[in-house]
Amino acid sequence: MDYAGLAEAAVDKMWRYRRDPDGWRGSRSTSEVSISWRPSEEFAGNLYRAEGILSASTQRVWDCIKPEVGGLRTKWDKTVKDFEVIEAVNDNVSICRTTTSSALMGAISPREFVDVVAIKRYEDGTMLSAGTNVEHPLCLPQPNIVRGFNYACGCFCIPLPGEPDRTQLLGFFQSDVGGYLPQSVVESFIPTTITAFYSNLTKAVKSLKV
Secondary structure, eight states, rough: OOHHHHHHHHHHHHHHHHHHHOEEEEEEEEESSSEEEEEEESSSSSEEEEEEEEEEHHHHHHHHHHHTTTTTTHHOOTTEEEEEEEEEEEETEEEEEEEOOBBBBBBBBEEEEEEEEEEOOTTTSOOOEEEOOOOTTOOOOOSSSEEEESEEEEEEEEEEEEEEEEEEEEEEOEEETTTTTHHHHHHHHHHHHHHHHHHHHHHHHOOOOO
16 A cells, blocks of 8 residues: 555545635634635535644644654643554554543543554644554454544644744644534534534643753
8 A cells, every 4th residue: 555645645635625715615613723624525514624723832832742652642632542653654644543531521432543643844834643444454343442533634834924932833633533523512512522622732831841
């Protein structure tokens, strides 16, 4: 399987979503994040766009969200129970498995997501993590955990010109959580999860030590 090619396709989609202003509908907004959505092109769910400004340098924000074993994200993101790298395809592409905690007071059981993830750094200082679901022979489904599927998704950490201590975090999320949950339950749950992600990250960039 051409994992590097799949990862590059996810990167391309992130840039297309970022540049495409059409079709987004307002969903919810807090002091930390504004969320909009439109129907996904890839599955029978929604693609969510989330945008917020964090009071931290781009590198600091990146340190908190970058996908790495033993990284900071498992310390602050309450939805992530475990993260592991199954295979390093090259210096910038890897196969990763993320296991999530249960949610909605146990109504949503733990999930696992296996993705090919690409890391990109750009000349203006922007950093991007982008990925999409894959199958891997060394990553068979775990017993008693539902396998979910992330479609092209990721986060841009974007420097703000003249403001070295502020960063725009632009994220795109589209997930089929698997199992037998009604799609209406899923679509009400995901914006809540995104809001919590930005809220907990805002606290983390201030408090966690690298």
